[in-house]
Amino acid sequence: MNSQELIKLNNEKREMLNEENEKYYEDMLVYLRLSFLKSEQETEELLNELLDHLLEAQEEGKEFTEVFGDNPKQYANELLGEIPKSMTKERFNLFLLGSFSFFASVLIFNGLIDTIMYYIFGKGSPMDEIFLGTAIVKSTLSLFIAFFFLFVITEYLKWSTFKDLNKYLDFFYLWLISVFSIGVFFIPIYFMPNFGESFEVPVYSYLILGLMLGLIVYSIFKFNGKSKKA
Incomplete structure (x- = not known):
C-alpha cells in the first residue's frame, strides 16, 4: 500500500479507538507526521502498526500508557530514530x-x-x-x-x-x-x-x-x- 492508502486506512481504523486512547494516539500521529525529513511511506506504515497494536490491546482492556509507557514523547523520539530519512x-x-x-x-x-x-x-x-x-x-x-x-x-x-x-x-x-x-x-x-x-x-x-x-x-x-x- 502507498502512503495515501495507508493514511485513508488509518483514518478508518482510528474511529475504533476509545476517547482516551484516541487522544494519545492522535498526539503520537501528529508528532511523527510533523517530522517532514522522515520517509512518509515508512512513517505511515509505522503509524498503522502502532494503531493495530493499540486496537488489540484495547480489546484486552488496556490503555495507551500501558502499551507504550508513561512517556509517549520519549517513545515517539525512539521511533523517529528508527524511521529512515526521506530521499x-x-x-x-x-x-x-x-x-x-x-x-x-x-x-x-x-x-x-x-x-x-x-x-x-x-x-x-x-x-x-x-x-x-x-x-x-x-x-x-x-x-x-x-x-x-x-x-x-x-x-x-x-x-x-x-x-x-x-x-x-x-x-x-x-x-x-x-x-x-x-x-x-x-x-x-x-x-x-x-x-x-x-x-x-x-x-x-x-x-x-x-x-x-x-x-x-x-x-x-x-x-x-x-x-x-x-
Whole structure:
C-alpha cells in the first residue's frame, strides 16, 4: 500500500479507538507526521502498526500508557530514530512544492486585490513598477521567512503534543507566534529601498502568473499521486 492508502486506512481504523486512547494516539500521529525529513511511506506504515497494536490491546482492556509507557514523547523520539530519512529527491520536491505554493498564494492575493481595487473601485494604478534587484531580494527574504515561520509553528505543535494545555492559552501562543512572524516578514520588506533595473507590468499579470504557478503545483500533486499508486 502507498502512503495515501495507508493514511485513508488509518483514518478508518482510528474511529475504533476509545476517547482516551484516541487522544494519545492522535498526539503520537501528529508528532511523527510533523517530522517532514522522515520517509512518509515508512512513517505511515509505522503509524498503522502502532494503531493495530493499540486496537488489540484495547480489546484486552488496556490503555495507551500501558502499551507504550508513561512517556509517549520519549517513545515517539525512539521511533523517529528508527524511521529512515526521506530521499534527497523527495526533500527537493517538497521544497519546490512549498516554494511554488507560497509564491502562487502571494501573487494571486496581490494580483486579485490590485486588480479589483483598480478595475472595480478605480483606486491605484493599472501598471506596477518592478525594480529587479529589489524584487529578487524581497522574494528570497520572503521565502526564507515563510519557511522559518513554518518551522516555528511545526516545532510548537510538536512541543504541545502530549500536553494538557489550556485551549485559550494555546491559541494565544499561536497568535503571538503568528503576529511576531508576520511582523518580521513585513518590516524589512516595507523599508527596503528600490534598486536595480526597473520595468512596468499590468497589475493583473500577478494574478495570471499566480494561477499558472498554482496550476503547476496542482499538476505536480496529481503526478505524484499517480506515481505512488503505480
